[in-house]
Amino acid sequence: MRKISNRALIIIFLGLLAVSAVWILIAANIEQDELTAEIYVDGRLMYTLDLSKVTEEYTIELPHNTVLVGEGEISMLSADCPDQLCVRQGVIRNGIQPIICLPNRVEIRIVKDSGIDAVTGGRS
Amino acid sequence: MKRRLIIVQAVALLLLALASCSAKPEKSKVTVFAMDTVIYLEAYGEGAQAALDEAAEKLYFLDELLSATKEDSEISKINKSAGSFVPISDEVIKQLEAALEVSRRSGGAFDVSVLPLVNLWGFGTEGAHVPAAEEIEAALQYVDYGKIGLEGSSVRLAQGMSITLGAIAKGYASQELSEMLKGRGISSAILSLGGNVQAIGSKPDGLKWRVALRDPVSAAETAGVFELSDMAAVTSGGYERYFEQDGKVYHHILDPKTGYPAEGGLISVTIVCDNGMTADALSTALFVLGEDKAIEYWRDYGGFEAVLITDDGRMLVTEGLRDSFKKSGESYSLLYVTRNGGDKCVKYQTGR
Amino acid sequence: MSIKRIATIAALTAIALTIFMLEAQIPVIIAVPGVKLGLSNIVTLIAVYILSKRDAGIILALRIMLGSIFAGNSMIFLYSAAGGLLSFASVCLTSSFLREKQIWAVGVLSAIAHNAAQIAVAALVMDSLALFWYLPWLIIAAIITGAFTGLSAQFAVKSLKNTRLR
Numbered sequence: 229m230r231k232i233s234n235r236a237l238i239i240i241f242l243g244l245l246a247v248s249a250v251w252i253l254i255a256a257n258i259e260q261d262e263l264t265a266e267i268y269v270d271g272r273l274m275y276t277l278d279l280s281k282v283t284e285e286y287t288i289e290l291p292h293n294t295v296l297v298g299e300g301e302i303s304m305l306s307a308d309c310p311d312q313l314c315v316r317q318g319v320i321r322n323g324i325q326p327i328i329c330l331p332n333r334v335e336i337r338i339v340k341d342s343g344i345d346a347v348t349g350g351r352s
Numbered sequence: 353m354k355r356r357l358i359i360v361q362a363v364a365l366l367l368l369a370l371a372s373c374s375a376k377p378e379k380s381k382v383t384v385f386a387m388d389t390v391i392y393l394e395a396y397g398e399g400a401q402a403a404l405d406e407a408a409e410k411l412y413f414l415d416e417l418l419s420a421t422k423e424d425s426e427i428s429k430i431n432k433s434a435g436s437f438v439p440i441s442d443e444v445i446k447q448l449e450a451a452l453e454v455s456r457r458s459g460g461a462f463d464v465s466v467l468p469l470v471n472l473w474g475f476g477t478e479g480a481h482v483p484a485a486e487e488i489e490a491a492l493q494y495v496d497y498g499k500i501g502l503e504g505s506s507v508r509l510a511q512g513m514s515i516t517l518g519a520i521a522k523g524y525a526s527q528e529l530s531e532m533l534k535g536r537g538i539s540s541a542i543l544s545l546g547g548n549v550q551a552i553g554s555k556p557d558g559l560k561w562r563v564a565l566r567d568p569v570s571a572a573e574t575a576g577v578f579e580l581s582d583m584a585a586v587t588s589g590g591y592e593r594y595f596e597q598d599g600k601v602y603h604h605i606l607d608p609k610t611g612y613p614a615e616g617g618l619i620s621v622t623i624v625c626d627n628g629m630t631a632d633a634l635s636t637a638l639f640v641l642g643e644d645k646a647i648e649y650w651r652d653y654g655g656f657e658a659v660l661i662t663d664d665g666r667m668l669v670t671e672g673l674r675d676s677f678k679k680s681g682e683s684y685s686l687l688y689v690t691r692n693g694g695d696k697c698v699k700y701q702t703g704r
Numbered sequence: 705m706s707i708k709r710i711a712t713i714a715a716l717t718a719i720a721l722t723i724f725m726l727e728a729q730i731p732v733i734i735a736v737p738g739v740k741l742g743l744s745n746i747v748t749l750i751a752v753y754i755l756s757k758r759d760a761g762i763i764l765a766l767r768i769m770l771g772s773i774f775a776g777n778s779m780i781f782l783y784s785a786a787g788g789l790l791s792f793a794s795v796c797l798t799s800s801f802l803r804e805k806q807i808w809a810v811g812v813l814s815a816i817a818h819n820a821a822q823i824a825v826a827a828l829v830m831d832s833l834a835l836f837w838y839l840p841w842l843i844i845a846a847i848i849t850g851a852f853t854g855l856s857a858q859f860a861v862k863s864l865k866n867t868r869l870r
Contacts, residue, residue: 231801237806241809241847241851248843249840252841252844255837264564274680274681274682275573275574276564276577276680277574278573278574281571326837328826344562344563344577345562345563346544346549346563346564347544347547347566347574348547348549348563348578348586349565349566
């Protein structure tokens with residue numbers, strides 16, 4: 229087998245590191261106009277929310293978690309899981325990365341156009 | 353021989369995969385401010401943009417024609433000439449005929465001649481207030497759909513009457529637009545006129561249009577989702593327009609018989625029907641009728657499906673929507689309304 | 705198998721298990737499920753170079769089973785097993801063509817494999833493909849922790865070269 233030099237390996241891994249970092253930076257900052265958030269508990273869709281229509285923050289209580297719904301953003305306010313990773317993740321504003329509370333099987337994700345196409349009821 | 357077969361299959365699979373990943377059809381969008389609301393039109397396919405531009409023109413035209421507040425509209429003309437016959441356009445004839453049929457079937461729960469009452473209450477204006485009982489009594493004299501004389505292509509209102517097509521115009525518009533777009537070869541589009549939604553065909557990928565039903569209590573939340581194809585969904589709810597006086601809430605859907613906001617125990621009525629105009633009129637009619645009479649209407653006449661949300665937390669869904677409506681969240685308990693309920697007894701089936 | 709080998713395997717398993725248990729107590733900084741330092745992997749790597757792949761596999765399997773019994777639950781077992789399996793497979797593959805001065809790289813690749821396997825399991829458990837968006841985070845974490853464990857293993861193997869364990 230051909231031998232790969234240490235230097236080559238370093239370059240490859242640094243490259244991978246850079247790509248991942250860029251990916252994260254871009255992903256965290258993409259703004260989305262159509263912001264529909266879906267909250268799944270145990271794989272079942274429990275709530276569908278239109279974040280772009282929120283004018284005042286409010287919370288949603290789940291059996292083991294509390295979700296904070298804000299203007300164009302959503303986050304896990306509190307959870308009774310030991311690692312608290314979902315809470316520390318902070319706010320999400322786009323559909324690229326979901327908030328997941330693995331121990332309690334809760335997933336909050338922002339869905340793009342393919343979620344809701346129109347809304348009936350009340351003035352838009 | 354075997355190897356060749358595998359290669360052929362692999363190539364076929366590859367081609368199939370490529371074909372399904374073919375370019376997504378172009379989406380054309382147009383936003384129109386008319387009929388006292390924001391209108392979003394979305395259509396797919398070739399020529400969609402041009403068709404939508406035409407649709408926008410039509411909306412402006414209808415707005416001018418049908419508005420009860422615009423001085424030069426046909427409706428204003430009719431109202432000013434109460435007592436005499438006025439020739440009217442096909443557009444208005446169609447709406448009046450449909451409105452009168454719903455009026456008859458609902459025993460007056462729907463009545464386009466409520467304008468005197470609406471103006472009295474002043475919903476949506478700065479001067480919105482609770483009128484004195486005598487004022488309401490006086491206005492009620494002029495509220496009677498039976499006195500709208502439709503003959504040929506003319507209409508005559510009795511003296512002192514005035515009409516508004518506000519509860520049916522958007523539905524009429526969406527129905528007309530839908531037919532116009534289909535005539536232009538559009539097979540996939542979705543129209544949102546305020547809360548009136550009308551879907552043409554399905555989405556370009558073949559899936560049905562997903563239409564959310566806004567929760568009447570918390571505006572940012574969804575109470576349920578419809579999956580529709582070639583259908584209109586229209587919702588009426590008191591929460592759309594109301595004011596508070598002395599701690600009590602007065603909403604804008606008046607009961608034409610009492611002159612006061614309807615108190616049928618419903619906070620939101622959604623009608624799903626293939627005709628947008630019918631859906632619009634029925635959403636108001638059933639809201640005024642209230643839970644029991646609304647279900648009776650559905651059982652007697654059919655031709656549509658409905659979701660009724662009551663003020664005590666129940667969501668009544670007519671059984672035709674079993675496969676196309678899913679409740680969201682836990683705010684309401686869902687019950688299916690079945691066709692065979694006996695005369696007064698309403699048979700419910702618990703949904704999930 | 706010689707007594708020396710058995711004893712070595714036993715000792716390494718004990719070390720791996722201890723590291724695993726201690727590591728479970730350290731809180732993780734990154735807000736993503738499944739990220740951990742993976743320090744017990746140092747033992748796996750060392751074992752591959754001073755014993756054999758088969759022996760290293762035994763140590764790994766023992767560590768996973770005992771670790772889940774002592775410090776975890778069935779969920780931890782699932783994740784450990786998935787991560788362990790894929791990272792071990794990657795070690796077997798890469799150690800064939802990377803030299804001893806590159807054990808650090810073997811470590812990086814095995815860490816990447818480990819984390820990728822964990823995301824896959826999490827996606828299955830949560831029944832959601834959305835988990836895969838965490839990949840960039842996990843790759844970064846894997847490169848850093850993998851380099852650390854790999855380098856540690858590399859130094860260990862080098863110093864053990866002159867002892868009778870080699």
